[in-house]
Amino acid sequence: MCHTLGTVSSKQGIPSRSENYSEWYNELVVRAGMAEHSSVAGCMVIKPHGYALWENMQRALDDMFKATGHVNAYFPMFVPKSFLAKEAEHVEGFAKECAVVTHYRLKLDPAAGGLIVDPEAKLEEELILRPTSETVIWNTYSRWIQSYRDLPLLINQWANIVRWEMRPRLFLRTREFLWQEGHTAHATYEEAEEEAARIHEVYRRFAEDWMAVPVVKGRKTEVEKFAGADHTYTIEALTQDLRAIQAGTSHHLGQNFAKAFDVTFQTQEGRLEYVYATSWGVSTRLIGTLVMAHSDDKGLVLPPRLAPIQIVIVPIGRDDASKQATLQAAERLAASLGEARYDGRPLRITVDKRTKESPGFKFNDWELKGACLRIELGPRDLESGSVVVARRDTFEKETVPTEDLAEALPAELAEMQSRLLRKALAFREANTHRVDRWEEFAERFAGEGGGGFVLAHWDGTPETEKEIAERTKATIRCIPLEPLHPDDEKPGACILTGRPSPRRVLFAKAY
RNA sequence: CGGGAUGUGGCUCAGCUUGGUAGAGCGCUGCGUUCGGGACGCAGAGGUCGGAGGUUCAAAUCCUCUCAUCCCGACCA
Numbered sequence: 001m002c003h004t005l006g007t008v009s010s011k012q013g014i015p016s017r018s019e020n021y022s023e024w025y026n027e028l029v030v031r032a033g034m035a036e037h038s039s040v041a042g043c044m045v046i047k048p049h050g051y052a053l054w055e056n057m058q059r060a061l062d063d064m065f066k067a068t069g070h071v072n073a074y075f076p077m078f079v080p081k082s083f084l085a086k087e088a089e090h091v092e093g094f095a096k097e098c099a100v101v102t103h104y105r106l107k108l109d110p111a112a113g114g115l116i117v118d119p120e121a122k123l124e125e126e127l128i129l130r131p132t133s134e135t136v137i138w139n140t141y142s143r144w145i146q147s148y149r150d151l152p153l154l155i156n157q158w159a160n161i162v163r164w165e166m167r168p169r170l171f172l173r174t175r176e177f178l179w180q181e182g183h184t185a186h187a188t189y190e191e192a193e194e195e196a197a198r199i200h201e202v203y204r205r206f207a208e209d210w211m212a213v214p215v216v217k218g219r220k221t222e223v224e225k226f227a228g229a230d231h232t233y234t235i236e237a238l239t240q241d242l243r244a245i246q247a248g249t250s251h252h253l254g255q256n257f258a259k260a261f262d263v264t265f266q267t268q269e270g271r272l273e274y275v276y277a278t279s280w281g282v283s284t285r286l287i288g289t290l291v292m293a294h295s296d297d298k299g300l301v302l303p304p305r306l307a308p309i310q311i312v313i314v315p316i317g318r319d320d321a322s323k324q325a326t327l328q329a330a331e332r333l334a335a336s337l338g339e340a341r342y343d344g345r346p347l348r349i350t351v352d353k354r355t356k357e358s359p360g361f362k363f364n365d366w367e368l369k370g371a372c373l374r375i376e377l378g379p380r381d382l383e384s385g386s387v388v389v390a391r392r393d394t395f396e397k398e399t400v401p402t403e404d405l406a407e408a409l410p411a412e413l414a415e416m417q418s419r420l421l422r423k424a425l426a427f428r429e430a431n432t433h434r435v436d437r438w439e440e441f442a443e444r445f446a447g448e449g450g451g452g453f454v455l456a457h458w459d460g461t462p463e464t465e466k467e468i469a470e471r472t473k474a475t476i477r478c479i480p481l482e483p484l485h486p487d488d489e490k491p492g493a494c495i496l497t498g499r500p501s502p503r504r505v506l507f508a509k510a511y
Numbered sequence: 512c513g514g515g516a517u518g519u520g521g522c523u524c525a526g527c528u529u530g531g532u533a534g535a536g537c538g539c540u541g542c543g544u545u546c547g548g549g550a551c552g553c554a555g556a557g558g559u560c561g562g563a564g565g566u567u568c569a570a571a572u573c574c575u576c577u578c579a580u581c582c583c584g585a586c587c588a
Contacts, residue, residue: 359546
């Protein structure tokens, strides 16, 4: 690509990752048709291609939630201000980014014309657009739970959320986003702990088995935990620009919300006790995570299990007659693959029927949009009874007899799915470092960009954690639950203070 | 909320310094030639230049006010 174009995208390409990672990401998301900035400040429009990806994620996650005993429900998006005030830490965490509804009516301005908020229509109590639903849900649960027989209560909600972010970024940080939030109630601390861990593992499985994104399972420090939680579990992924991205969290809320909303139950022995709670969520940020994990300078690379379009058939013709013939052949081929299955489901196949664009344009276009496999079907193939199959992740092309496709395509998709995970895992391993000297630590996080995952010793105090963050912008992403290497759990000396440390923790610059 | 910038066809922008009544590229429509790695020609459609007020014979251009957005900081799934 022409260098004089700098970071401005040319008509054809997107900026390269090495040139400007963050522009690469933004351009890619927009150009691939995933999402765009809306005219509504700080909000995005999720376009059909992006939404289809979200729907595939939803389906997979929802199946896992159902399989672990959860049911879906829906709660109001308005949170009365007084609800939010009930859990002290929780308010403190979210108050700074709340959108507030103060009135319920508009009227025509008799003076200036146009609409104004009707001052007569002020709400008695302001309503907050939910930044998360713990308060509304626990207010409800207080009426639903009386007996140990009502427990456990295992509910999930698919919803939109509003957090008034100052620096929006498509999928990573927008003022409104989509997510799922689970809210469960349990009789004992241990049972809630099991639930939080169970979901934590569901999230890991989803990230690795579906997204092909390896994650570190760990526990958040006191500084980084959810506002209002007893403790928080997280899965942390590494992006191609060597930053950490939090991909999902599962919180053990202890009895904090039960006490704030007076949710008690009678035990089998007749005692009155507060229930224990968990909450957990993943959001459309997972789409951003997916893009950051696998995509390249040509466009999206999507794991076959989640890709909205797994296979695209591009008919190629020289003249009207051969165009017509290959288009018909393409449609016959798509229909003939109707019985084929990958991952237990029909293949998601698209025939590119566009007549105006050239084959070369289409190849690039589908690479941009992240179709996993591309089938080229031209006059030569019609004669030979075969097609050319091109892999999105490796750019390998091979000629495959048409009758073999029903078997070859699912096999190719499966191979791609597992290769993406292997590749991402190798990338993470190559960019995970064990550091014992402060100079080396600071050097690794100096300047712009990430610095990868760094496993280092920490004395366990919030003061040290904050000091390190101020000096290097690196934060403790988590205390890993399972060591990446056995030696990580051996004691050592804090990277900053030199004081004793029981084990290494995971540092990184985060999104 | 502090610092910086920008508002001109659907999109990206030029024009503004030195006022003279609006341009380009992309996209869109039609026709023709192309077509196995990002094609091209010709002909079209489309803008009261963010809004209000002012200066002037004349304002996209100068002045005042206003609205909005973007970028850099504090926050963040």
